[in-house]
Amino acid sequence: xxxxxxxxxxxxxxxxxxxxxxxxxxxxxxxxxxxxxxxxxxxxxxxxxxxxxxxxxxxxxxxxxxxxxxxxxxxxxxxxxxxxxxxxxxxxxxxxxxxxxxxxxxxxxxxxxxxxxxxxxxxxxxxxxxxxxxxxxxxxxxxxxxxxxxxxxxxxxxxxxxxxxxxxxxxxxxxxxxxxxxxxxxxxxxxxxxxxxxxxxxxxxxxxxxxxxxxxxxxxxxxxxxxxxxxxxxxxxxxxxxxxxxxxxxxxxxxxxxxxxxxx
Amino acid sequence: xxxxxxxxxxxxxxxxxxxxxxxxxxxxxxxxxxxxxxxxxxxxxxxxxxxxxxxxxxxxxxxxxxxxxxxxxxxxxxxxxxxxxxxxxxxxxxxxxxxxxxxxxxxxxxxxxxxxxxxxxxxxxxxxxxxxxxxxxxxxxxxxxxxxxxxxxxxxxxxxxxxxxxxxxxxxxxxxxxxxxxxxxxxxxxxxxxxxxxxxxxxxxxxxxxxxxxxxxxxxxxxxxxxxxxxxxxxxxxxxxxxxxxxxxxxxxxxxxxxxxxx
Numbered sequence: 001x002x003x004x005x006x007x008x009x010x011x012x013x014x015x016x017x018x019x020x021x022x023x024x025x026x027x028x029x030x031x032x033x034x035x036x037x038x039x040x041x042x043x044x045x046x047x048x049x050x051x052x053x054x055x056x057x058x059x060x061x062x063x064x065x066x067x068x069x070x071x072x073x074x075x076x077x078x079x080x081x082x083x084x085x086x087x088x089x090x091x092x093x094x095x096x097x098x099x100x101x102x103x104x105x106x107x108x109x110x111x112x113x114x115x116x117x118x119x120x121x122x123x124x125x126x127x128x129x130x131x132x133x134x135x136x137x138x139x140x141x142x143x144x145x146x147x148x149x150x151x152x153x154x155x156x157x158x159x160x161x162x163x164x165x166x167x168x169x170x171x172x173x174x175x176x177x178x179x180x181x182x183x184x185x186x187x188x189x190x191x192x193x194x195x196x197x198x199x200x201x202x203x204x205x206x207x208x209x210x211x212x213x214x215x216x217x218x219x220x221x222x223x224x225x226x227x228x229x230x231x232x233x234x235x236x237x238x239x240x241x242x243x244x245x246x247x248x249x250x251x252x253x254x255x256x257x258x259x260x261x262x263x264x
Numbered sequence: 265x266x267x268x269x270x271x272x273x274x275x276x277x278x279x280x281x282x283x284x285x286x287x288x289x290x291x292x293x294x295x296x297x298x299x300x301x302x303x304x305x306x307x308x309x310x311x312x313x314x315x316x317x318x319x320x321x322x323x324x325x326x327x328x329x330x331x332x333x334x335x336x337x338x339x340x341x342x343x344x345x346x347x348x349x350x351x352x353x354x355x356x357x358x359x360x361x362x363x364x365x366x367x368x369x370x371x372x373x374x375x376x377x378x379x380x381x382x383x384x385x386x387x388x389x390x391x392x393x394x395x396x397x398x399x400x401x402x403x404x405x406x407x408x409x410x411x412x413x414x415x416x417x418x419x420x421x422x423x424x425x426x427x428x429x430x431x432x433x434x435x436x437x438x439x440x441x442x443x444x445x446x447x448x449x450x451x452x453x454x455x456x457x458x459x460x461x462x463x464x465x466x467x468x469x470x471x472x473x474x475x476x477x478x479x480x481x482x483x484x485x486x487x488x489x490x491x492x493x494x495x496x497x498x499x500x501x502x503x504x505x506x507x508x509x510x511x512x513x514x515x516x517x518x519x520x521x522x523x524x525x526x527x
Contacts, residue, residue: 136343
C-alpha cells in the first residue's frame, strides 16, 4: 500500500513539475518576445550571434550537405534507372532536399552544433553568476543575452538549410552527371521544370524558419532554466539535443501534412 | 537603508525570522554568521533579487516590495554588487568588463568611457591588466576587477558577498583596504556579508551577527571585541562547538548505528 502511495505521489510530483515547467517556459517565451524589440535595436548583438550560430556551423553544414547529396545521387540513380528514369535524378535530388532533407537534416545538425553551444554558454553564465551579476547591474539578461541568441538562431537556420540544399544538389550533380554520366541538360532542365518555387522552395524555407525558432527556443530555455552546476549544465545540453531532435521531427510531420497533403 | 522585521522562507524552510537593521550613509557594515545562516539571502533581498515574505526592505527611501521591474532597475543603477567569485563576463576582457555598465547605461563617447574605465582600474591597482581575459587573472585580481566594475557607475550602495573567501593574506588585506577606501571616496554605504571576522573588524563601522535567521548580536568593532556573548565569543575564537552546534540536527548516533534511524 505504501509502495502504491509512493508511486502515486511521485507521479503527481512529476506531473506538477511538468506543468510548472511548461508554465515557466511559456512565461519565458513571452518575456523573450517582449524584450526582443530593444534587443533587435542593437543589431550588433544579433549579428554576433548569427556569426557564432551560423557562420561557425558552415563547415558541418557544407560537408554534410555535400555527402547527403552524393548519397542521394547514388541511391536515387540506382532506383530510377530500374524504371528507365535515370534522367529524372535532378528532380529527385532537388525535391528531396528542398522539401525535407534540407530543412530537417540542417536543423538536426544545427541543434547539435549551435543549439548545444548556446545552452552550454547560457548555462555556464548562470552557474558562474554572470546572469545574476548582469541583473544586478540593471541589465536584463533576457534582453541582453537570451534574445540575441534566439534571433541569431532564427536568422541563421534558413540560410544554413538553403546552403545545405544547394550543396546537396551539387553533390547529386557530382555523382549523377560527373561520375555516372547522366545527361547534364536533362538533370538541370527536369529539375527546373519540376521544382516549384512557391510550393517546394518557399515551403522548405518556412519549415527551416519554424525549426530554427524551435531549436533556438529550446536551447536558450534549457540554458536559462538549468541547475547551476556542472552536472546541471551537462544535463541541459543533453536535453537541448534530444528535445530539439524530437521537436524537429514532430513539427516536420505536422508541417508536411499541412503543406503537401494530397497535392503534387 | 533599513530593514524592518524582514522575514523570508523558501517554501516551508524559514531562512530569516524577523531582521531589523539600519545602514546609514557613509558607513561600512558587516553581516556575519555561520554558513547557511541566511546572510547571502539577506543581501539578495536588499538587491531586490528576492522578495521578502514579510516586513519592509527600504533602500534610498523606497520600499522594494512596491517597486515595478523598471523602478527596481532604476534603483539598481545606484547599487553595486561584488559576487563571491567575481562573476566576471568570461568572453570579455578586463577593460570591457568594467566598461560594461557604462556602455549599457550611458551614452558617453568611447574616449570618455576609456578614461573612466582606466581610472576605475587604477583605483583597484589593475590598470596594467586591462587587456587580460578573466581566465588569466588570479582569484584576488578577479575580485578587484569585479570591484572596479561594481563601482563603475559610482553607486550609493555597495554590496559584497563573501569578499574575502579563498584569498591569500596579501589579497585579503588589499581587498579589505579597497572596500574601506572606495566607500569613503564615493561617500557610499557598504554592506559586507562575510565570516572573516578578523579582517572585517579592522575596516567596518558596525557588525551584525545572524544565527538561525535572527540577529543575535550587534555593535561596533570595539563592542564586539569586548562582548561576552557566547555566540560572538565562539565566532571570534573559532570554537568548533557552542551556540552554533558542531553537529547538524540528527537522531541519536546509537539509533543510526543500530539501523533504527533514517540513515
